[in-house]
Amino acid sequence: MLNMMKKMWGFSVQMLILIGIYQVGNQMVRIFHLPIPGTVIGIVLLFLLLSMGVIKIEQIEMAAEWLLKHLGFFFIPISVGMMTIGSVLVNKGLSFLFVLIVSAFIGLISAGKATQSVIMKNEKEKVNYRDHVL
Amino acid sequence: MITFYSILLTLSVYIFARFIAAKYSSPLTNPVFLSTIVIIFLLVISNVSYDEYIPAKKMMTYLLGPATVALAVPIYKNRRLLAKYYGAALVGISIGLVTTIFSAIILGYCLQFSRMVILALTIKSVTVPVATEIGRILNGNIPLIAAFVIITGMIGAMFGAKLLSLFKITHPFARGLSIGTIAHGIGTAEAVKEGEVQGAVAGAAMGITAVLTSFIIPYGIDFFI
Numbered sequence: 557m558l559n560m561m562k563k564m565w566g567f568s569v570q571m572l573i574l575i576g577i578y579q580v581g582n583q584m585v586r587i588f589h590l591p592i593p594g595t596v597i598g599i600v601l602l603f604l605l606l607s608m609g610v611i612k613i614e615q616i617e618m619a620a621e622w623l624l625k626h627l628g629f630f631f632i633p634i635s636v637g638m639m640t641i642g643s644v645l646v647n648k649g650l651s652f653l654f655v656l657i658v659s660a661f662i663g664l665i666s667a668g669k670a671t672q673s674v675i676m677k678n679e680k681e682k683v684n685y686r687d688h689v690l
Numbered sequence: 691m692i693t694f695y696s697i698l699l700t701l702s703v704y705i706f707a708r709f710i711a712a713k714y715s716s717p718l719t720n721p722v723f724l725s726t727i728v729i730i731f732l733l734v735i736s737n738v739s740y741d742e743y744i745p746a747k748k749m750m751t752y753l754l755g756p757a758t759v760a761l762a763v764p765i766y767k768n769r770r771l772l773a774k775y776y777g778a779a780l781v782g783i784s785i786g787l788v789t790t791i792f793s794a795i796i797l798g799y800c801l802q803f804s805r806m807v808i809l810a811l812t813i814k815s816v817t818v819p820v821a822t823e824i825g826r827i828l829n830g831n832i833p834l835i836a837a838f839v840i841i842t843g844m845i846g847a848m849f850g851a852k853l854l855s856l857f858k859i860t861h862p863f864a865r866g867l868s869i870g871t872i873a874h875g876i877g878t879a880e881a882v883k884e885g886e887v888q889g890a891v892a893g894a895a896m897g898i899t900a901v902l903t904s905f906i907i908p909y910g911i912d913f914f915i
Binding site: 571574575577578581582592593594595596598599600601602603606607613616617619620621623624625626627628629630631632633634635636637638639640641644645648651652653654655656657658659660661662663664665666667668669670671672674675676678 | 700704721722725726729730733734740743746747750751753754755756757758759760761762763764765766767769775777778779781782783785786787789790791793794797798801803807811814815817818819820823833834836837838840841842843845846847849850853854857859860861863864865867868869871872873875876878879880882889893897900901904905
């Protein structure tokens with residue numbers, strides 16, 4: 557019982573740290589009129605704090621992993637909003653869907669292929685270099 | 691009362707959808723996709739309008755911001771890997787973004803979409819909170835942008851892994867990067883399930899895509915459309 561309460565307390569503190577960083581990101585965007593969204597600043601900020609050792613990974617890991625496990629959930633209420641543009645989607649839905657699917661597939665394949673071929677090329681060069689040294 | 695009902699409904703459908711997804715793995719059982727369909731259906735038959743659903747939506751999406759910030763954790767844990775492949779990552783993200791945006795614009799022109807629709811198409815690969823912000827700056831149609839972003843995320847989450855395997859893209863780094871670049875948070879949620887490397891790289895790619903797009907589109911938009 558005590559153990560569980562301790563765990564819940566720890567979880568809440570971790571959550572508050574993440575919410576705090578998110579709010580700092582939002583405020584920075586507002587104050588400095590940055591053209592970047594607050595969440596992006598928040599990611600960079602948390603990464604820097606972790607790298608500098610200001611925040612230890614254990615101090616946020618439990619809450620962060622729980623949030624990431626359920627990341628998909630937070631998109632559901634937003635995606636339910638599609639019911640408001642139902643008529644547009646019914647009229648033009650198929651042609652929209654066609655464009656979205658084709659362009660997504662083209663993007664997925666070219667991003668994946670490009671990344672993989674650069675990785676392969678670099679690794680091959682490293683092997684050749686090592687051969688040369690030997 | 692309606693708010694309480696909406697939250698309870700959304701949570702139970704989500705739990706149910708996760709249970710189904712764990713049991714039957716198929717693109718159609720993707721939790722975000724399945725939940726959305728079931729919730730819209732249940733709201734319509736119980737006569738709840740979207741306006742009445744909005745207070746519940748606000749409460750439930752409150753943690754989306756902190757959850758996006760939490761992406762720094764997998765990035766931090768895999769920082770050595772990201773540093774090792776940063777060249778490949780930058781090439782992959784840039785090529786992925788350019789091809790997906792341009793193919794969408796060209797197809798949009800061929801099908802004679804309005805400027806508003808084409809504008810929404812250019813930011814479809816950016817995570818929802820960021821895409822709607824860019825949309826606001828450009829006076830875009832916010833619900834349409836959100837719909838395009840979410841549908842794109844679902845396409846990536848549902849078919850991304852299979853498509854990448856079909857084209858022999860097997861490297862975990864390349865797979866995560868591709869899904870994160872094109873299918874943002876919804877794809878990342880799926881990539882996390884495939885493996886920690888994939889999840890971390892997808893999260894990082896999603897962040898970088900958001901930054902790149904929010905810099906490029908507002909300045910480039912008049913030039914392209």
